[in-house]
Amino acid sequence: MKVEFYRHNIDNEDVGRIEGVLNSVFLTTGAVAGEFEERFSSYLDIPYAVGVTSCTAALHLSLVAWAIGAGDEVITTPMSFCATSNAILHAGAKPVFVDVEEDTGNINADLIEGAITERTKAVIPVHLYGRMCDMKKIRRIADKHGLVVIEDAAHAIEAERDGIRVGKLADSACFSFYATKNITSGEGGAVCVHDRDKAEILKMLRLHGIDKSAADRYTKQYRHWDMPFLGWKYNMDNLQAALLIGQLKRIDLLWERRKVLWDLYTQSLAGLDTVQLAGYPAAPRHAMHLFTVLVDGGKRDEILNELQKRGIGVAVNYRPIHLLKYYRDRFSYKSGDFPVAEAIGNRTISLPFYPRLSEDELTYVSDTLKSLIT
């Protein structure tokens, strides 16, 4: 049997929407992108959503919009994809890592204050695998020290905790529609904010710093535009938006299906005392982006290889950022700096987990894993 690590969920209706855009005049950022932004902000109940080309772009522009750059420090987690801290470097600021909680892999909020210096301007929590960080605590600390809160919500569109949805307590929340995310346009992202002026600035920053979009300039009649500041080329186009609109309508159904699969995995792997599962307590609404297990660190890579030999797609989310070569070279990080993140990084395996995974495939994956461990 071959079980892909991920398969997308694009259906015929989505393909029809793409055809609609292809048969129209306007391929780049226009009415369809605007429709997606409206639907996305209303799904999240956050006033403004700005479509961009990636979550990396969303994080970068959020930092720029809050004037965070050279000489500034931003606190974040080493247990994430390198995009999180790379965006801090793109903005010219310095990432400062703090270790994570053992049971969730999320940033340990109790360690944040100890890392704050006079240069600290922001904190970027990541809702690892879709389970929300303690945003009430993080917001409290940020307010006490005058920090901006930017959520890396790449895993967590559907998440809620303590009655609070994702992005609600942040100044800016950043989302990814990369090829393996809960909803996807291959590449894509969004940045959501509560403040109208910031939304306007972000719309300019995503398009060179120009004060009129292509649609503004050409849909009715040509109008001159100006460029008051230097921006980037990060605008979401109508084709990406067309792929996302239908998936967003189905997002809670897709979540329900992942919950069924999550429960099946949990049942079939329960009782294996050499495997630790990342459980979901009922109170937070876990977005269930990735299903991961923790195995014996000494055997992890062998288990990864054996799973792949048996046709099962796997991933490691994540080997911690501070031990990647560039970060070690530039910031002199070494093993032992963030031991909790390192322990997770040495032990974790991500299993195939997506709505189109069949129950037979899931059984094959869990039986194979069990046979390799026991």
Ligand SMILES: *Cc1c(COP(=O)(O)O)cnc(C)c1O
């Ligand atoms: C995927 C991911 C990103 C980057 O998203 P892109 O859209 O590919 O830029 C950032 N942070 C986390 C936690 C991710 O998983």
